[in-house]
Amino acid sequence: xxxxxxxxxxGFSGDxxxxxxxxxxxxxxxxxxxxxxxxxxxxxxxxxxxxDPAKGYDPLLETRLAxxxxxxxxxxxxxxxxxxxxxxxxxxDLAGRVARRLxxxxxxxxxxxxxxxxxxxxxxxxxxxxxxxxxxxxxDALISANAYLGAGPIVxxxxxxxxxxxxxxxxxPALFLAPAIHSFGWAxxxxxxxxxxxxxxHLLECSAQITGGYFADPGYKDPPDLARLGFPIGEIDSDxxxxxxxxxxxxxxxxxxxxxxxLLYEVHDxxxxxxxxxxxxxxxxSIAQAGPDRVRIGGGNGRPRTGLLKVSLxxxxxxxGEGQISYAGPGAVERGRLAARIVEERLDLLGIACEERxxxxxxxxxxxxxxxxxxxxxxxxxxxxxxTATAEEAEAIGAEVExxxxxxxxxxxxxxxxxxxxxxxxxxxxxxxxxxxxIHLTEV
Amino acid sequence: MRLRELAxxxxxxxxNVSNISVIAYRVEDFPRLAREVTAERVRACFPGLTxxxxxxxxxxxxxxxxxxxxxxxxxxxxxxxxxxxxxxCLGASVLDMEVSDA
Numbered sequence: 105x106x107x108x109x110x111x112x113x114x115g116f117s118g119d120x121x122x123x124x125x126x127x128x129x130x131x132x133x134x135x136x137x138x139x140x141x142x143x144x145x146x147x148x149x150x151x152x153x154x155x156d157p158a159k160g161y162d163p164l165l166e167t168r169l170a171x172x173x174x175x176x177x178x179x180x181x182x183x184x185x186x187x188x189x190x191x192x193x194x195x196x197d198l199a200g201r202v203a204r205r206l207x208x209x210x211x212x213x214x215x216x217x218x219x220x221x222x223x224x225x226x227x228x229x230x231x232x233x234x235x236x237x238x239x240x241x242x243x244d245a246l247i248s249a250n251a252y253l254g255a256g257p258i259v260x261x262x263x264x265x266x267x268x269x270x271x272x273x274x275x276x277p278a279l280f281l282a283p284a285i286h287s288f289g290w291a292x293x294x295x296x297x298x299x300x301x302x303x304x305x306h307l308l309e310c311s312a313q314i315t316g317g318y319f320a321d322p323g324y325k326d327p328p329d330l331a332r333l334g335f336p337i338g339e340i341d342s343d344x345x346x347x348x349x350x351x352x353x354x355x356x357x358x359x360x361x362x363x364x365x366x367l368l369y370e371v372h373d374x375x376x377x378x379x380x381x382x383x384x385x386x387x388x389x390s391i392a393q394a395g396p397d398r399v400r401i402g403g404g405n406g407r408p409r410t411g412l413l414k415v416s417l418x419x420x421x422x423x424x425g426e427g428q429i430s431y432a433g434p435g436a437v438e439r440g441r442l443a444a445r446i447v448e449e450r451l452d453l454l455g456i457a458c459e460e461r462x463x464x465x466x467x468x469x470x471x472x473x474x475x476x477x478x479x480x481x482x483x484x485x486x487x488x489x490x491x492t493a494t495a496e497e498a499e500a501i502g503a504e505v506e507x508x509x510x511x512x513x514x515x516x517x518x519x520x521x522x523x524x525x526x527x528x529x530x531x532x533x534x535x536x537x538x539x540x541x542x543i544h545l546t547e548v
Numbered sequence: 549m550r551l552r553e554l555a556x557x558x559x560x561x562x563x564n565v566s567n568i569s570v571i572a573y574r575v576e577d578f579p580r581l582a583r584e585v586t587a588e589r590v591r592a593c594f595p596g597l598t599x600x601x602x603x604x605x606x607x608x609x610x611x612x613x614x615x616x617x618x619x620x621x622x623x624x625x626x627x628x629x630x631x632x633x634x635x636x637c638l639g640a641s642v643l644d645m646e647v648s649d650a
Contacts, residue, residue, distance in 0.1 A: 143563075144626045234563065234624075318558065321640075325556060361556060361571065364610050368569035370560035372616045374605055391610060403609075421627055462629040470631045472641060473596020489629040528627040531563070 107341045108287045110280055110304070113172065114138040114185075115311030117145055117162055121171050123312070123335040123354070128172035128181060130351055131337055135283040136176060138168060138185035139276050139309045146273055147418025147527040149190035150248035160191035161198065161270075169202045169268075176267075177208050184258055184279050188270040190248070192217055193544060195270045200548040211548050214261035216271040218541035221415055221534065222249040230532045232417065239417065239532055247527065248418035251534065254380030254409075255301075256292070257541035258282035264545055273416065275380050277305025280338065288342040298382035299406025300344025303389065306377065307348060307366050307401065311335045314348060314366040316356025327362075329355025346401040347394060358397040367391070380413055380536065382406040412533040421528035422459065424491055425498030427505025427521040428466070431513065432483035439513035440465045440486040443505075446512055447488045450504045456497050458490040485518075491526070498523035552643035555581060559639035566620040566635040568642055575611035582606060582613065584647040590615050593641050615642075 111133045113124030117140040128136055140162050153160025162168075165187045176183060188195040196215035203211045226246070230239040239246070250273035259282045261269045271279075281301035284290065290297045307314055314336050316327030334354025339347040350358050367386060371377060375387035385405040394400040427447070431439040444463035451458065464470040466485040468478060488505055492498045502521025509516060551570070554577050560567045568590070572581050587602040600619030607614065621635050622628035632638075 321556065324552065361573070364571050364612055365556065365558040365569060367610070368567070368612060368614045369558055370562055370567065371614065372565070372567060374607060374614060387607065388609065424629065460629060464631070466631065469596065471637045472594065475596055487631060491629060526627050528624065
C-alpha cells in the first residue's frame, strides 16, 4: 500500500514562516499545503484588486514561496495553496517571477479560477442564508461572491503536472483532499475515501492547532517549546487511513487530545460536515496514539455531496470606530465607567449617528458581559466601539476617547484609536454547475 | 469539583455561530460528562451574553461533547463590535462549571 506525506505550511494568512521552511527541508514530503484564506480575507482582497488590478492575492505569497521553493524543488515537493485569493492569475505570475529570481527552471505553475461567481449571483433568485432576503437586493453593497470550489480543479492541475497550484476560494479541506485523489486515483463518488481525505484535510488545515498550538493551559496541558512549534504532517494511505505526526526536534505535541480538539474545531454536526465534494461523517472517528508524536486516525466516512456550493458574499457594511483608554488604582472601575458615559453623551451632543454602540471595561466585562459579582481589578481599560455609516463618524469615536485625556476622569492614559471599513460576510447556496473552474498552466 | 479537572475545551466560530467542544481527559469519564454538562448548564456559564439555541452533539467514542451556540457572536465575526469577535475566549469559561465528584 502506498502512502503520501502532506505537510501543512500555514493555517492562516499571518502564520509563522519557519515551520514551513523546516517541513520543506526535512519533511520528506510529497505535498506542502498553505491555507491562508479566512472568510473575510477574500473580500478584503477583492477591495485591494479594485484599487490595483495587479493585486488581490495574499501579501505574504512572495515571502512564503521564497522560504520553501528551493527545498521543494530539490525534494520534489509540490505546493498547493489558496494564496491566490481574489487574483490567482496575478499570484501565479508572481510565483513565476520568484522562481526565476531563485534560479529555478522547469517549474509548472497552475492558477485555478472560477470561484468568482459575482455575476451569476447578481441575477437569479438566490437568497442570503442569514437573512432570507434576495441577493439581488444587496445592490452596490455586494463587492464579492466566491464559491467554495471542491478538489476537482486542483486534482486536474496536479494531473497535468503542476508543481505549484494556486487557487482562490476553495473549501479548505479540499486543498489536502486533492493531492490524495490525484495520488491514489480515488473516484469522485468513492464517498468513504473522500470522507477520509476530508477528515485529513480538516485536521491539518489549521497547521499548529493539531501540534500543540491553541492548546496550552499551564498546569493542565503543557506542550513543550511553543516558540518552536512544528507544523503537522499527515501520512495518508490509499485506503484513506491517516497518521498525524510532526518533525523531530520541534516544539509542541501530537497526541490524542490535540487531535480530538482539532477534530471538533469549527464543526457543528459531526456526522454531517458539508463539503463541495462529499458530506463527511466524523461521528465514528477513532483516535489512538501510535508512538511519540504519532497519532493514528480511523473511522472517517462520507455520503454523497449535496450538489450545492456555499458562496461567501462580501458586503460593504459601513465603518467601525474604536477608542481605548486605561485607568488604574482605587476607583479605576468607576472612572472607566464615567469615561464611557461621557463618550456616550458627547456622541449624542455631536449628533454622531451610530447603528450600534458598545462600551465595556477590558478586564471586567468585555468578553463575558456583565456579571453579578466580580473581583475589583487594579486596572481597567475602557473600550468604546461603534458602527457608523461614514469614515468621518467612525473617526469621531476614537477622537472622543482621545479627548478624555484632558476632558475626562482623572488618571486616564494610553489611548489607542482606530477606524476601519467593515466588509461583512454572509452566504448563499448555488448549484455547483454555476461555478466553472478553469486551470491556467504556465512553465518557467 | 470543577469541570476543568475532568475535561478540556476548544472554541471555534463560523459566521454568527460558536462551537465549544468539551473533551474528557479520560474516555471513561464520558458518562459523567454527558450527565452533568447539559446545554442548559452551558448556557448558564454565560449569564452576560445573549445566545440563541444551543445544540449538543455526543461523541462517546472520543469522550467528547460538542456544543453549537447559535447567535453567540454579536452578529458574526466580520461585523461584531466585540473585542473577541471570534468568541475564542468562551470555551474556557465552560471549564469553570461545578460538577459532582463521582
